[in-house]
Amino acid sequence: MSEMLPGPRLLPLVDAPPPERRDAARNRELLLEAARRLVHQHGAPGVTMDAVAAAAGVGKGTVFRRFESREGLMAAVLNYSESEWQGAVMSGPAPLGPGAEPWERLLAFGRSRLETTLVHAELIRAAGRAGGSRSFAAYSFATRHVHYLLHELGVTGDLPLLAVALLAPLEALILDQQVTVEGFPLERVYAGWVDLARRIVGVRT
Amino acid sequence: MSEMLPGPRLLPLVDAPPPERRDAARNRELLLEAARRLVHQHGAPGVTMDAVAAAAGVGKGTVFRRFESREGLMAAVLNYSESEWQGAVMSGPAPLGPGAEPWERLLAFGRSRLETTLVHAELIRAAGRAGGSRSFAAYSFATRHVHYLLHELGVTGDLPLLAVALLAPLEALILDQQVTVEGFPLERVYAGWVDLARRIVGVRT
DNA sequence: CGGACAAACGGACCGCGGTCCGGTTCCATT
């Protein structure tokens, strides 16, 4: 028993999440792909968990072990879709990507976010607030990006809150209400957002 | 057949909704009351439709005929709760109610709305977007009120959109994220909102 | 008062999200 202590191989002060077994990882891929396909075919509300499990050739329990809940699965699909957009913002062509003036980037961001939200509206609804605290990547990403742009523009104040104020009117719930229910044309909504941005950032052209 | 035309008793150009039968009205009351009681006792997520039906001494089908869906029922309960607040805004004491300067009223409105939203957060979640287009009264009421205050303050621009921009950061989803998840103190969120209002309305004290 | 029709009622029934647990598979260690 009292051997030479081999010394800790790793010191997991904060417990590292144990790695995923090979079959588990494989099934996660299978499931995500099947889910993406089915959502594309039948729309998010028309996809049942049993269907996803069957399409992936896997038991239902497995679906829930890999992705917590239906919302979790939808959030994963959504994340996958949004990652393309995130790439465009981080390293795509200007003015959305880097290279343009911050104000131009902000305008491009608003328009792009507006459209992306509407395209993914169904999925966003289905994802709910997936898994609670670990809010899915898109929200946090957008917030940080706007925060950065505001900083770049020399805006002073509580930047995290101002960033949220700028993003809130672009939330799916609200956009859906304005565009689908009240019938505001998209251009009007965008123009309104630009006006808001102008007032928050300060006077502009 | 060719009698004297008795003349139309009513001319329902827009079809009037046929009146509710007496037992139907009674059951609606019974159900709403039972639902309010159960929600108060067990919290919105812990209330099942069967339980509400049983508590009201009524069949389950009746619940769904009177209130479309679970969300519909929750929206009705929510509406009931919010009507008190609406009264305070419309005819309560200043500065929330009439009598104060528009800017003071706006500030009072923001604070009050912030608190009310947090109190009703659970119910708001459960209500979803009850019944689709007929968005429950609170949303439309708050929007109109802010619209009015902005007008009173002499703000120019697309007022309906600016009103929404001012209300969006007070939406339950967003507040919940900021307060519960990110742990921002309530005072900070309110101060941020005041700052936003200042920027939208124009310079102020 | 009586009869007829529409509207409302109730509860059996269905589909889906989510859980549970006995059996199986992978990986580390010897």
Next chain:
DNA sequence: AATGGAACCGGACCGCGGTCCGTTTGTCCG
């Protein structure tokens, strides 16, 4: 290669939201 145990797998099972349809009740007329 053999072995022990942890992680994973599958599908039977459960509770709840929502629907359906045969029966009852209210209301309006003659």
